Amino acid sequence: MKLEAVPALRRALLRWYHAQARDLPWRHTSDPYAILVSELMLQQTQVKTVIPYYEKFLKAFPTARALAKAPEDKVLAAWAGLGYYRRARFLHAAAKAVVARGAFPRDLEGLRGLPGVGAYTAAAVASIAFGLPAAVVDGNVVRVMSRLLALDQDAGRGAGAAAVREAAQALLDPGDPGAFNQAVMELGATLCSPAKPRCPACPLQGHCAAFRAGEPEAYPVLPARAPSRRVLKAVALVVQGRGARAQVLMKPRQASGRLQGFWALPEAALASEDEAMAEQKALREARRLAGKGVALAGRLPKLRHSITVHAIQLWPFWFSVKAAAPRAGWRWVGLAQAGKLPVAAAERKLLATLGKALRKSGDEAGEWGLKL
Ligand code: SF4
Numbered sequence: 001m002k003l004e005a006v007p008a009l010r011r012a013l014l015r016w017y018h019a020q021a022r023d024l025p026w027r028h029t030s031d032p033y034a035i036l037v038s039e040l041m042l043q044q045t046q047v048k049t050v051i052p053y054y055e056k057f058l059k060a061f062p063t064a065r066a067l068a069k070a071p072e073d074k075v076l077a078a079w080a081g082l083g084y085y086r087r088a089r090f091l092h093a094a095a096k097a098v099v100a101r102g103a104f105p106r107d108l109e110g111l112r113g114l115p116g117v118g119a120y121t122a123a124a125v126a127s128i129a130f131g132l133p134a135a136v137v138d139g140n141v142v143r144v145m146s147r148l149l150a151l152d153q154d155a156g157r158g159a160g161a162a163a164v165r166e167a168a169q170a171l172l173d174p175g176d177p178g179a180f181n182q183a184v185m186e187l188g189a190t191l192c193s194p195a196k197p198r199c200p201a202c203p204l205q206g207h208c209a210a211f212r213a214g215e216p217e218a219y220p221v222l223p224a225r226a227p228s229r230r231v232l233k234a235v236a237l238v239v240q241g242r243g244a245r246a247q248v249l250m251k252p253r254q255a256s257g258r259l260q261g262f263w264a265l266p267e268a269a270l271a272s273e274d275e276a277m278a279e280q281k282a283l284r285e286a287r288r289l290a291g292k293g294v295a296l297a298g299r300l301p302k303l304r305h306s307i308t309v310h311a312i313q314l315w316p317f318w319f320s321v322k323a324a325a326p327r328a329g330w331r332w333v334g335l336a337q338a339g340k341l342p343v344a345a346a347e348r349k350l351l352a353t354l355g356k357a358l359r360k361s362g363d364e365a366g367e368w369g370l371k372l
Pocket of ligand 1: 147148197199204205208210211216
């Protein structure tokens, strides 16, 4: 792209952005804390999913100081359902770091020093909150830049990734870097989509080498994705008691990692898709944790979900038991209380399914499932 074309490109993109951009709640603020919350929530999560969580989270924790003071289980509960819980822990730690240093860092280096803040997030906060000329590079930006340049290299690494970064920085409007960064991402999210980009409506059509070549979808050039790894598990939903006194067997996870602090249901790994074997393994695990009196009450619908490269299949079984003392570390949790604990999205769905099964069986304890 010729240097003399850059000012026209900037003008066209910003004009389009100010006229067409979606009205999103984090676009009404220049508070670095609120922008950091939105950026962490938006990582690997769709905008429409994030909006209600963003609003609820800021209502519960309106400032970095309020978040820093909150106990972790409250923070995780406000995040529950959004997934990738490391982000919530990072945000919590970042708020504590801001309070410890006395103010929000106002430069790239200081922002990069906050827990969970990488190059992309630092540039987003720096440009949007403080007007610093730092270009963001996320998946949308990679796609737009690759197409503008018709970049014939792997845009995800090495020289290709460097070319994308350089282009994003060279095109960035120094007069309004925050709006320009958001405009490129907005273009990638709305018009310049991975499949079937809407080039006729695009303000950058006249500057786009991939459009001129007639094959915008050929860019970005990316390596083939690694095949997903399948994970199969049997899950035991063990219920003690009926009605208002019904309780389900759960435990807080001790292990470090993504789900640390979240509550788990009993589960057993499966080597193959063998339903009889799955039931046996779930029953064995349920009896190991809640005693020999555990009996099968029903099979629940299977659940599929994906985390990073793992394609996970959960085969849930509903068991019942009369009064039983659980094995150390496990607890009987009242059904109403289970919905208020930090629980990952998959377990949340399983508990809701159990609630439905209880209601169907005529046990009003299942009503709690509606509140999850
Ligand atoms: Fe993307 Fe098409 Fe616009 Fe090029 S012209 S930036 S391919 S939408």
